[in-house]
Amino acid sequence: MGALRFHKQTMWSDLPEHLMERILGCLPVDCFLRFRAVCKTWNALFSSQHFNSIARNSQPFFILCHAKTQLPSLIYSFITQTWRTISLSFIPHDCPINFTGSASGLLLADINASVCFGFNSPTLCVCNPLTQMYLTLPKMISVSRIMAKATLPAGNKIDEYTIMVVGMSSTGTVVVEAYNSSTKAWKVAGSIPDVVIRNENVFFFTGSLFCKTASGGIMAYNIEQGITSVMAMPTADANNLWGRLVCCKSGVFVVGAIEDNHRLKGVIMWELVFQKTAKEDYKWEEIGKMPSSVCEEFRRSSNSNWFECVGVGDKICFRANESMEILAYDVSTSSWNWLPKFPADLRYVSMQCLPQEIMAGTKFS
Template identity: 30%
Template sequence: MVERSVWYRLPEEVTERIFSYLPIASVLRCRCVCRSWNSLLNSRSFLELWGRVSPRDFFFLVYHNSQLVAAYSPSSGRWNNLPIFDRCSLDPGRVLLLASSGGLLCFRNRNSDYPTLIVCNPVTGTSRVLPEMLRVRYIDIVGMVADKASNSYRVLVTGTTEPTSNESITEVYDSRVEGWIHHGFSKLDFLQVWYEVHAIWQNGSFYCLATPVNTARGYRFICYNLERRQWLDLNVKMPSSDIRSPSLVVCGDKILLTGKIVVDYFIRSICIWELNWGNLKWVRVGEMPEDELTKIMSPYSVLLQCQGLNDLMCFSTHRGWQSIMYDLSERRWQWLPENDAYEKNHTVAMGRNSLIGLPYEPSLSAK
């Protein structure tokens, strides 16, 4: 057994290197041992080193209502019920989880004439109420991207000043300047959407599926180039007119579309398509096997949400205890263990925001 005094004789850079290989939960526990460790493990040099060499872990968050955020860890194979609201000093009945990036979560306040966004790091317990948006009062599209190199983030919001307005406004919050930047006005019809849309980030642009109010074309695959400050309709046709509960996810360098195929009011299949950038078409790359589909078979009204990170995709239904994971590289489906926080007979409201799935990578330094 190593003597306790050995730790005090080690050079600080050696101690930092040893601690940098610990998972995030162990680092948080070690901070409570003594003042010197707490100071060391909060230092800028350690946080930068830990960010480079620590074991990478992530969670699939499943957010069903205003009270609970469940998190599945693929590395441990277990569900965790994260005390996000307590850690960030948020009232769960007054906020709605919108986006996740770089260890940060973005929330919006509920039931207010003036929408307010809150960005928090549930690991460190830090949170920031963003300043009031310049012009937007009704949010239609929201997305978030973090830059680990500069330890900064940006939040995209597109919306209107009035619910009946046909002029959309795009604004971006940049944490480097701690303020909103007006990106412009637009009367493009595909920005007038039925309900709040969550955008994903890939290679310099935000992407989302929008259902415009004044068109019968159905889902539109649109993107916003952040540097050019430009919205585009990519004119990518949906692979089927029978798709319900579609989700866009990013896995590595791929943009994937998932959804259930509903025929005669029942789910006939759940498929995965990859966007072919060469011809801007969706190519089917996966389908849930019949044996697995029968376990999820239910009326078409069941909500389905998908999230992805690296080579893994997690599908969840509005039943909190039912989730299945798909490994893109191994082409393998795997049912996740039941989440004990949800009862099988638990009824969840079927509103648009009653089921949200987000990938989350914990961070000690994001703020």
């Protein structure tokens, strides 16, 4: 038995590095946390350029972040269909943290700086929950009051990312600033019309930054061209309809909740379809509704009509207020499924999506 065990170890250690990277790249995200600690060689593989390109093609996952980093957060793998607790205590702050964006496995967060440091504006930080690394971003150039912010997908290098912030300058104009991880500095990327932006469900898709306006519309800012367009939200045959902006791998969506006498009556989903016509270059196309039986079960899982929804891969995930369950709608198959319940009573966490790409080798300096 001892000889056999030694033989297996020898076979594994003799595997070419590129084969070992491909094998480890197929692991679900929750396994990354364990396998990094096996040995120094495997830990080094997780930081390699080739491994990171393989891992980015893995299945999507998302994380439920707790505002208090001393308390455990949750990570869900769509491959193993299991929850696992994850610690964000490596973020060195005791005050509550608001996680406001994610891309390529990185989380963007703002810290209540008025509590922690006595500042009037929030301090932005970026962190990687897989590598347990964290960086406080420098002060912005022009923005004195943040209106919206988002993390952009990584570039060609494994440690490359961009942070976009829309905010009010000291002169009263609305500007866009971008932080580049390569230069480790902010630059003013442009200005937009004086519209009031709501800092919720802000994301980057196909070259544009999308966010909601206070008037109920949707603003799209083309970063490369510096062009801003504001579009109306889709409508339905309902008097009381409120919508949320969602982005997943398939596209840009609006999830509309219909209320009747303060009771959730239904959920409708629209997709933003881009087209080239003489009058407009987009339209909203209804793609589905939550079945009445599913809606009734979803309503019973909470004591209010309020819910969160985020895009993860090809899925739109719903969580009713303080519910222990997640409802997922698969855009590619038009099907509804309940994810397993949380493994612990961690109801008081805010849903924060991490997309399907993994930023395994990010190094902050």
